[in-house]
Structure formats: C-alpha cells, structure tokens
Amino acid sequence: MGPYSQLAENLVGSEIVRLGNIIADRVRNGESIFNFTIGDFNPRLFPIPEGLKTAIEQAYEEGYTNYPSADGILPLREAVSSFVQKHYHVDYAPNEIQIASGGRPLIYSVFRSLVDPGDRVVYAVPSWNNNHYTFMNGGEHSVVETTAETAFMPTAGTLQPHLKGATLLCLCTPQNPTGTTLGRTELEAICDLVLAENARRPEGAKKLHVLFDQMYGVLTYGDTVHYNPVEVRPEMKDYTVFIDGISKCFAATGVRVGWALGPAPLIAKIKALLTHIGAWAPMAEQVATARYLVQEAAVESYLDCLKTGLHERLQQMYDGIQQLKSKGHPVDAIHPQGGLYLTAKFDLSGRSADGPQSQAAVTDYLLNEAKLAVTPFYAFGASRNDPWYRISVGTCDLKTLPQMFSQLEAALEKLR
Numbered sequence: 001m002g003p004y005s006q007l008a009e010n011l012v013g014s015e016i017v018r019l020g021n022i023i024a025d026r027v028r029n030g031e032s033i034f035n036f037t038i039g040d041f042n043p044r045l046f047p048i049p050e051g052l053k054t055a056i057e058q059a060y061e062e063g064y065t066n067y068p069s070a071d072g073i074l075p076l077r078e079a080v081s082s083f084v085q086k087h088y089h090v091d092y093a094p095n096e097i098q099i100a101s102g103g104r105p106l107i108y109s110v111f112r113s114l115v116d117p118g119d120r121v122v123y124a125v126p127s128w129n130n131n132h133y134t135f136m137n138g139g140e141h142s143v144v145e146t147t148a149e150t151a152f153m154p155t156a157g158t159l160q161p162h163l164k165g166a167t168l169l170c171l172c173t174p175q176n177p178t179g180t181t182l183g184r185t186e187l188e189a190i191c192d193l194v195l196a197e198n199a200r201r202p203e204g205a206k207k208l209h210v211l212f213d214q215m216y217g218v219l220t221y222g223d224t225v226h227y228n229p230v231e232v233r234p235e236m237k238d239y240t241v242f243i244d245g246i247s248k249c250f251a252a253t254g255v256r257v258g259w260a261l262g263p264a265p266l267i268a269k270i271k272a273l274l275t276h277i278g279a280w281a282p283m284a285e286q287v288a289t290a291r292y293l294v295q296e297a298a299v300e301s302y303l304d305c306l307k308t309g310l311h312e313r314l315q316q317m318y319d320g321i322q323q324l325k326s327k328g329h330p331v332d333a334i335h336p337q338g339g340l341y342l343t344a345k346f347d348l349s350g351r352s353a354d355g356p357q358s359q360a361a362v363t364d365y366l367l368n369e370a371k372l373a374v375t376p377f378y379a380f381g382a383s384r385n386d387p388w389y390r391i392s393v394g395t396c397d398l399k400t401l402p403q404m405f406s407q408l409e410a411a412l413e414k415l416r
Helices: 006-010 015-028 050-061 074-088 103-114 130-136 156-163 184-200 234-239 264-277 283-293 296-326 359-369 398-413
Strands: 097-100 120-125 140-145 168-172 209-213 240-245 258-261 331-333 341-346 388-392
Touching: 050 283, 074 097, 074 258, 074 283, 097 103, 097 264, 103 130, 103 168, 103 209, 103 240, 103 258, 103 264, 120 130, 120 156, 130 140, 140 156, 156 184, 168 184, 184 234, 209 234, 234 240, 258 264, 283 296, 296 331, 296 341, 296 398, 359 398
Parallel strands: 120 140, 120 168, 168 209, 209 240
Antiparallel strands: 097 258, 240 258, 331 341, 341 388
C-alpha cells in the first residue's frame, strides 16, 4: 500500500496522544496510574454546568437536529459577542464571529486562510500544536525558545528578530502547556512590534496577523489578570484572530462549541473554508450554548466554582513539589497563574548510574516507579533533554494526592 501524499507520509502524530494511549492500555490491564497527561476534565469531578446540560437536552427534545448556519446560529454569535465584551472588554459584531466544533478546526482554518507555502510562522516552544499546524500548511517554522526565567512565555525581545516578513504570530495565554500568562506590559510591547511591522509593509502587501488562543482566558488565579491584544492596543483588531470556546471554561471538552473572533473579511474566508470542511458545532449544542451564555448569574457562579476547584488542585500540586524540593530532590515548579496546568521540573537524568539517562527515560521512570503520568515539554516542541513537564489537574482527585506524593518521593529516593 502507498505511498500516500507528502502530508500523510510526513505528518508526525501527537506525542500527547501516543503517551495517552500507552497509559490507557496499562490502566485497562489493571494498573493504578495517576494520569495527569491529558488536558481534559473528569466529569465526575468537574461536570459541565447544569444549566448547559439542561439546555442541550431541551434543544434535542425541541428537534434541533438539522444543519446550523455556516457561520453559527445568530443567537449564539450574539451571545458570544456579549460574553467576550463582559469578560475580555472587546466588541465584536456577529459578522466578526465564526462558530465551529471546538478550537481545532478554527485554528486550522486560520492557518489555511493566512499561510501560503513558504510563509513564515512565528511561535514559541513549548506550545501546543503550532509546529503541526505550520507543517500541515507548508509554513516556514520560526521558533522562539523560552525558558523558566520568563515562565516559558515569549517576550517582545525574543520575538522581535523573527517578525520581519512573517505572516503569522501564534500566542496563547494562559499558555498550554505551562499555565503561565502574558502580563499587560509585555503584551503591549509585542503588539507594538506587530503594529510597527505592519506599518512598514507597502499597501496591498500581506500583513502580519496574530493568532491569539485564549481558550483558558477566564481561568486565572490570585492576582493574575488575563489581557488580550485588542484590549491593550485597539488598533490590533485588524490583525488579531481570537480562538476561544466552552471547552475549558465550562469543562465542556466533548460538547464541541468554539468560536473565532476577527476582522470581518478574514472571518468570511474562514467561514467559506469551513463550509467545505463541515466542522460545525452540532445544532442542539449551539442552541443550548446560546441560551446558557446569557444567564450571567449562572455563568459567574459556575466559573467561580470551577476556578476554585482547579486552583486548589494546582496549589496543592505546587506545594507538594516544593516540599520535595526542600528535601533536596531535583524537582521544582512554577507557581500556578492560569488554566489547568502546572509547570513542573523533574531533573532526574544522570542522577545515578542505574537511573534514567535521558529525559524520555525520566518520563518512563516516573510512570513505572511512581505510577505518575505527566507530559514532557518535548511533546510541545521543546528540546528532547528539557526537564520540564506539564501536569494537568482536570482529572485530579484531591484525596489521591497524598498517595501520589508518597510514591513520587519513594521513586526520587531511589536516585539519591
């Protein structure tokens, strides 16, 4: 069989999915594993909002099982417009909003609508799937390496050398996989670079756009505030495409309702592309989401509860790792800022002659010795010897953490 297309022959599968499949097989074979790899929620711990669930059931009972409109039903686009104005302080009309089945088809469509083969795409690592989307669209990778000193977020200084002549800049805050955020001052400086770059380009030339993934935007903790390009620099509206939806902020990963916000001409191109792909959110779920988003008191109550639950887990995970660090173990973590991820360091490679000698071996060691499954940053484009990991807490049962940390400490002691 084969050969197939160059895309099919050369596409690299998701390392996250690969790790998830390995863990799922071991669980099916009877192993008890603390699985913090997948960016999802345990519905028993984090159910979707009751009002959203009821609205979905009601929409099906009312017969909303036909095709939705290509850009999403108008009541939902109007509800999204109100939601983003309240939470993100930006104004988008219904014709500047595109609905789809989650964020992925929207991100693909943004790339497809902007990036021609050979166009340069700028993104930082670690980050989620930018490398794959760039490859799928024939883009030229312009990769910015980040470090723990900037909480693994890009800065204006590190981005500036890459922006001249680039087509797309990909930003995500709160960031997947790090759970860290871009502060206002840094985001303003990045936006100023984008605006200056576009001002230099001649009339009619392709502009530099920003794909701004804020799927975790309402999930911030403590003093952390989420900012976006259009809020801090209104002139950025012509060059910014937001990706957002209900997957994370309402623990509704499987409900599949996402939206893009952007300039009307670009949104029209994305709509045209999606009419051929057919990646619409289901009609009943669109009707239900439209009805739920306007219930402001219910939405606020749910978000408060969700954020409290996630923050408690992130903080306990952070505190536990810091306790291990205080005992002299080569581990560390960055204080949680947003999302459902903790950035943790397991610098175990080469610590003993009979211990793991590579970061991939460290990943296996944690899984085999501590029964702890976490996702290495090299799954997000970082170097293969990067000792940092993503810990996802959406499936974390708090009462299991003492046992998890006991097993982790025992595994670490073996490497002394």
